[in-house]
Amino acid sequence: MAETRTCRLIRTSGTYHGKQGLDYAEAISKESVGSQGICMHLLTIPPGKRAKAHLHEDHETAIYMLKGKSAMWYGEKLELHMELEEGDFLYIPAGTPHLPYNPSQTEPCSALIARTDPNEQESVLLLPELEAEWENKNSPS
Template identity: 80%
Template sequence: MSLVRNCKVIRSSKTYHGKQGFDYGEAISTESVGSEGICMHLLTIPPGQRAKAHLHENHETAIYMIQGKAAMWFGEKLEQHMEVEAGDFLYIPAGMPHLPYNPSESETCTAVIARTDPNEQESVVLLPELDDIVGK
């Protein structure tokens, strides 16, 4: 792909539905700006919603919580659990199975997500065998 390299502003008005089960605010990716090593987008999780269990092969993820609180099951069998709240940063290593969700029944949570995969959905591997391990 031959793209003219230049600085670009993305006004996040488009969304897309990811394999993980959430809608993402489209931002920086190979598809939108021709990035070669990073993807960044906005995620708002509605109250009580959760993703499908998944991992990102060979790609790290960094998350900054803008508002609300989110939680995540993670580990080989989703045996570990953590919560993050507004102002927290979260790191997920490449290949780490995880299942994020919004524990609130009334408030949304919003985060900026950056990944070392410039093609946002390319490295997503769904893990349906883990979806029912943790409570819904």
């Protein structure tokens, strides 16, 4: 029997803890609405917190900064850095290692995130070796 496809309204009522180490507001995904090509959710990073180093295999990511400022280390060795402000858009190509964080010690930051992977977490690949290397380079002496 074929599944009936129709528009679906999502009123976020909960969060899930992602492999990246942060909490995401439940929104659009294969799991929530049966989407086939996109996942979209809201991420709020608490003050001074960061994700684990990771990449999304074979899937692109688009981000819109809603509130506050965020920053990200990215590149093959997390050697590149950028900062995002409210109203900024960010594109992350498939397979690009990245480590986002909130540089503020007092204010949270929030972003709307969309990926071409309909699954909430399937394409997330953690990079613990790369994260350890990054921590060694960036720890206070």
